[in-house]
Amino acid sequence: MKLYTFASSPNCWKVLAVARELGIPLQLIAVNLFNGESKSPAFLAKNPNGRVPVLEDDGFVLWESNAILSYLASQRSTPALLPTTPRDRAEVDRWLSWESTYLAPAIWKVEFEKILKPLMLKQTPDAAQIAAVTAEFAAAARVLDAALAGKEYVTGKLSVADFALGPFIHLAAGDCELDLSPFPNLRAWRERMNARESVLRTMAEAHAALHA
Secondary structure (H helix, E strand, C coil), X not given: CEEXXXXXXXXXXXXHHHHHHHCCCCEXXXXXXXXXXXXXXXXXXXXXXXXXXXXXXXXXEEECHHHHHHHHHCCCCCCCCCCCCHHHHHHHHHHHHHHHHHHHHHHHHHHHHHHHHHHHCCCXXXXXXXXXXXXXXXXXXXXXXXXXXXXXXXXXXXXXXXXXXXXXXXXXXXXXXCCCCCCHHHHHHHHHHHCCHHHHHHHHHHHHHHCC
């Protein structure tokens, strides 16, 4: 399998972590988003949205990171990261959707204001906007913290949903400098995820990419 990836992308981190957890080897093909490689005709033929990650498996091309997670998990029964019973699968799908609808957008907004705006646009961050997007993240974090009460993982058992959420919490607590102290269940879950070799390796590479 080939994975078209960008080293600083949380959506790519999640795919790498799941592949490593499952023991699925990937041939990594770097796509430089900063110099427009994702907008080239060759790449747009693979993903018309011009985004990474993109998975290529023997002629089958798949984009959207959470769809890729489910596809990879369907390739291995051990460890079982994708439930087969309808209700358990619906729980995982719920959190995959929630990540892309609520958590990721909130953190992207914080990253833009705090990091990308001064770095790439040479503009001063807007304090009022930072306060607003920080509050948006806190609202999402409260939902996740409540869901993790009494659980090791977000649906009870380790699943692709945990791997989808993890990179964005890593970015929130790291470069975005968002406060996780009000969310004890979330912090404990993050520690459990960060102790996994697949996540540890992926996050170490992510840190190196972000600070290269």
